Amino acid sequence: SQTIHQWPATLVQPVGSPLSLECTVEGTSNPNLYWYRQAAGRGLQLLFYSVGIGQISSEVPQNLSASRPQDRQFILSSKKLLLSDSGFYLCAWSPSLPGGANYGYTFGSGTRLTVV
Amino acid sequence: AQSVTQLGSHVSVSEGALVLLRCNYSSSVPPYLFWYVQYPNQGLQLLLKYTSAATLVKGINGFEAEFKKSETSFHLTKPSAHMSDAAEYFCAVSDPTNYGGSQGNLIFGKGTKLSVKP
Numbered sequence: 001s002q003t004i005h006q007w008p009a010t011l012v013q014p015v016g017s018p019l020s021l022e023c024t025v026e027g028t029s030n031p032n033l034y035w036y037r038q039a040a041g042r043g044l045q046l047l048f049y050s051v052g053i054g055q056i057s058s059e060v061p062q063n064l065s066a067s068r069p070q071d072r073q074f075i076l077s078s079k080k081l082l083l084s085d086s087g088f089y090l091c092a093w094s095p096s097l098p099g100g101a102n103y104g105y106t107f108g109s110g111t112r113l114t115v116v
Numbered sequence: 117a118q119s120v121t122q123l124g125s126h127v128s129v130s131e132g133a134l135v136l137l138r139c140n141y142s143s144s145v146p147p148y149l150f151w152y153v154q155y156p157n158q159g160l161q162l163l164l165k166y167t168s169a170a171t172l173v174k175g176i177n178g179f180e181a182e183f184k185k186s187e188t189s190f191h192l193t194k195p196s197a198h199m200s201d202a203a204e205y206f207c208a209v210s211d212p213t214n215y216g217g218s219q220g221n222l223i224f225g226k227g228t229k230l231s232v233k234p
Contacts, residue, residue, distance in 0.1 A: 109158055110159045
């Protein structure tokens with residue numbers, strides 16, 4: 001069966017420090033991968049999605065970047081965190097079949113990031 | 117373009133009362149529809165999904181939703197609320213004819229927080 005792992009669960013970082021959040025998927029090949037952010041009262045915001053190694057699409061210009069160095073690994077990064085980067089970050093995957101999103105997404109357990 | 121509207125950012129019900137969470141969609145083609153639940157500090161979990169088969173869809177934890185094309189709605193219901201149902205619920209839509217790019221992704225509503233009073 002497929003599983004998705006996301007870590008760390010919580011993170012407190014000072015303003016200006018770097019960030020690296022990791023997400024890995026097991027039990028499937030070539031998944032579509034997604035990074036979302038939830039800020040208080042603002043719903044789910046799609047940040048990045050990837051349909052393959054090295055293929056990253058950015059939905060919203062940010063202080064953040066994403067990379068996919070391996071088929072089932074998706075990393076969210078920042079060189080210098082801002083206070084506004086605080087939030088709950090979620091990784092998700094869907095099958096890479098045509099119309100894979102129609103099968104729904106499977107989400108990781110999330111990372112609570114607090115920038116102080 | 118597709119969109120999803122969840123009416124009511126907060127809904128409060130008493131334990132044992134009917135739960136009704138509203139979702140309306142806008143889509144140029146019959147969509148696929150989903151409901152997700154999120155408990156505090158956890159990821160989203162799929163409750164149920166509609167994929168053009170039966171219009172009444174049953175999900176986990178006693179929830180169900182009915183696809184009504186004429187009303188462009190996919191409301192989530194549960195006959196009797198339990199304290200453990202307190203969570204945030206998200207409706208989402210996808211276009212089954214769209215096979216790639218951002219247009220092929222799920223579109224989520226803004227969520228409805230459900231509170232259950234004892």
